[in-house]
Amino acid sequence: MAVSMSRKRSKPSRKLEAREPACSCFTTLCNFLSRISAAIFLLFLIYTWSSFSTIITGKVIHVCVSSRKLNNLYCLSAGTHPTFEIPISIKNSSSITRNFTEHANFSTIPYLISSRGAADINKDEEVANAIKVVEEQLQLHRSWRSDRKDGACDGQGLYVYDLPSKFNKDLVGQCRDMVPWADFCRYFSNEALGEPIPKLGKRWYQTHQYSLELIFHSRILKHPCRVHNADDAKLFYVPFYGGLDVLRWHFKNVSGDVKDSLALELLKWLEKQRPWTKNSGKDHVFVLGKISWDFRRTSESAWGTRLLELDKMQNPVKLLIERQPWHVNDIGIPHPTYFHPHSDDDIIAWQLKIIRSNRKNLISFAGAARPDAQDNIRSILIEQCTSAGNGKCQFLNCSSGMCDEPESIIELFMESVFCLQPPGDSPTRKSLFDSLVSGCIPVLFDPFTAYYQYPWHLPEEHVKYSVFIDQKEVKQMNVNVVERLTSVSATETENMKRYIVYELLPGLMYGDANAELEKFQDAFAITVNNLFERVGRLE
Structure with missing residues (x-):
């Protein structure tokens, strides 16, 4: 049976930890105070909990107030638990x-x-x-992974639709009003990389995790295989900022028809384009900078839009920071991190720095407890971490505002051997990629956090770069995570760290808008080259 959950949350802090999920409250129980300054913003959540097997119906969920699904400021993600x-x-x-x-x-x-x-x-056969x-x-x-290098177009052109501005630029223009307590505009500066972070050095920016659509668009406009004649193209990119579209409705009391209006207009526009009709969109790609759940509104919840449930959206490839595992044309690609190299030298310098970093903490966890979520293991992890003694485990309590700045997260991860990455309201975390970019071995508790998400950027052999501990074992108190990680040998640890730094790291970062990479392929290059490989299989 399907499950929906409502969670109690306190007032959002002005800046919150990267990548933690959202919560929701019932319209009849919530009074939303909009468009007032962050200093006085206050929303009282009245908490109503249904049993695990109950479907919540009838009342429309209009407000999601912060946990940490949004990077640094607020949270906006799935209104009900994915x-x-x-x-x-x-x-x-x-x-x-x-x-x-x-x-x-x-x-x-x-x-x-x-x-x-x-x-x-209980239905083991169906699950298996x-x-x-x-x-x-x-x-x-x-199987769509490609060995091609950037610039080796081989007659495969990339066409970028020049959409009416209401589908992208006009959405960016609403950056001051997307949510009532935050100004997105500073995140959309520097071609969506955000403002520089001098403390972390060159190429570090206050990148918002939901900036992927803008970052990708900026890069693809400069791709060497881009063509301006659709007849010369094999791959078609639709620069629709669907994530920003859905984001602007999260905190507004509007109908589903209003939320879906722009997506429906887009499809009407595409249906008039010959390349779209020629192959029914199979050679088209969308980049959506939020989780798949936000685009799959159902009758049980008013959250998000129906974009990815529309019949005409089934054939194109959808690139998302979190895929829906049952949809073969949903493909997960990395969350944007704060580091955006311009050259090979930038990557090499960072590799040398983190491979030599003094990792004085065996384990760290940057996050917040979820006391209202009875099935979440965070409280157990926090208790095991804080009671470990001998400085084995460092807990950065994000509920107290200690994760306000990216520097605190990155510096903690650079000083840690293992970084705990439990799921929140959805399986994936931006923090997973922050830890990998910092050379910290992620400890995962749910295979949906990474193993079933990012086939182009993470290897099938997950033991090369991560440690897996079944969250059921943690929940049942059958394992102490600190003790388990203490038992990992120095050789295993060193092998994982070197694999992360030298093999994985370059392909997990998005270079800046004018990146000139020759020795390495970043996350963007890997994605586009694999898309070309995939579209070549359609012929």
């Missing part, structure tokens, strides 16, 4: 590799795989089959 439902087609399909498009339109049945993993499900299909999808995605 659930991964097993599609009917998965139960009856033996393989997806025959034709990846035949599984694009998944209908769902009310069997839930929660973001806490499959262990809570579903996980098998997800893994097959990831193998398919990995």
Whole structure:
């Protein structure tokens, strides 16, 4: 059965930790005080909790008040807890590799795989089959990996639609009013990299995690394979800022029709374009800078838009910071981090710095407890961390405002061997990529946090770069995480650290808008080259 949850949260601080999830409250119980300064902004959340198996219906959720799904300031993410439902087609399909498009339109049945993993499900056969299909999808995605270098276009042109400004630029122009207590405009400076962070050095910026759409657009306009004649193109990029579109409605009491209006207008516009109709959008790509859940509104929740549920949106590839695992054309790509190299030398200098850094902490956790979330393991992790003694584990309490600045997060991760990365209201965390870019080995508790998300940027052999501890074991108090990590040998630790720094790190960062990388491929280059490989398979 599908599950929705409502969570109590206190007033958002002006700056909050990178990448933590959102909460929600009922319209009938909430009074939203809009457009007042952050200093006096106060919203009292009245908490109503339903049992784990109850579907919340009837009342529309209009307000989501901060935990940490947004980087540094506020939170805006899934209004109800994201659930991964097993599609009917998965139960009856033996393989997806025959034709990846035949599984694009998944209908769902009310069997839930929660973001806490499959262990809570009694229908073991369905779950095992579903996980098998997800893994097959990831193998398919990995088959599209390309060895091509930037500039080796080989007759494959990239066409960028010149959309009417209401689909992108005009949304950026609303940066002061997206949410009532924050000004996004400073994050959209420097071609969406944000303001510099001098304390961390060159190439470090206050990059907002929801700036991916703008960053990608800026880079792709300068791609060497870009063509201006659609007849010369094999790949078509649609620069629709769908994340900003959905973001602006999170805190406004508007109908679903209003939320969906711009997406529907976009599809009407695309249907008039010959390249779109020629292949029904199969050679088109969208970049959406929020999680898939935000674009899959259902009848059980008023959160987000229906963009990715629309029939005409099933064929294109959708690149997201968190994919919906049952949709083969959803592909996860890294969250933007704060580091944006311009040259190979920038990457090499950073690699040398973090491989030599003094990691005085064995373990660290930057986050906040979730006392109202009975199935979340954060409180257990915090207790194990703070009681470890001998300085083994450092806890940075983000609920007290200690994670206000990126410097505090990055410096903590640079001083730590292992970084705990439990899920929040959705499985993924920006903090995962912050830890990897800092050379800190992530400790994961849910395979949906990374292993089922980023097939182009993270290897299938996750033991090369991470430690996995089943959150069910943590929840049942069968494992002490600090003791478990203490038992990891120095050789294993060193091998993982070197793999992260020298193999993974370059491909997890987005270079600046004018990046000149020759020895390395960054996250953007890997993504575009793999898209070309994929579109080549369609011919």
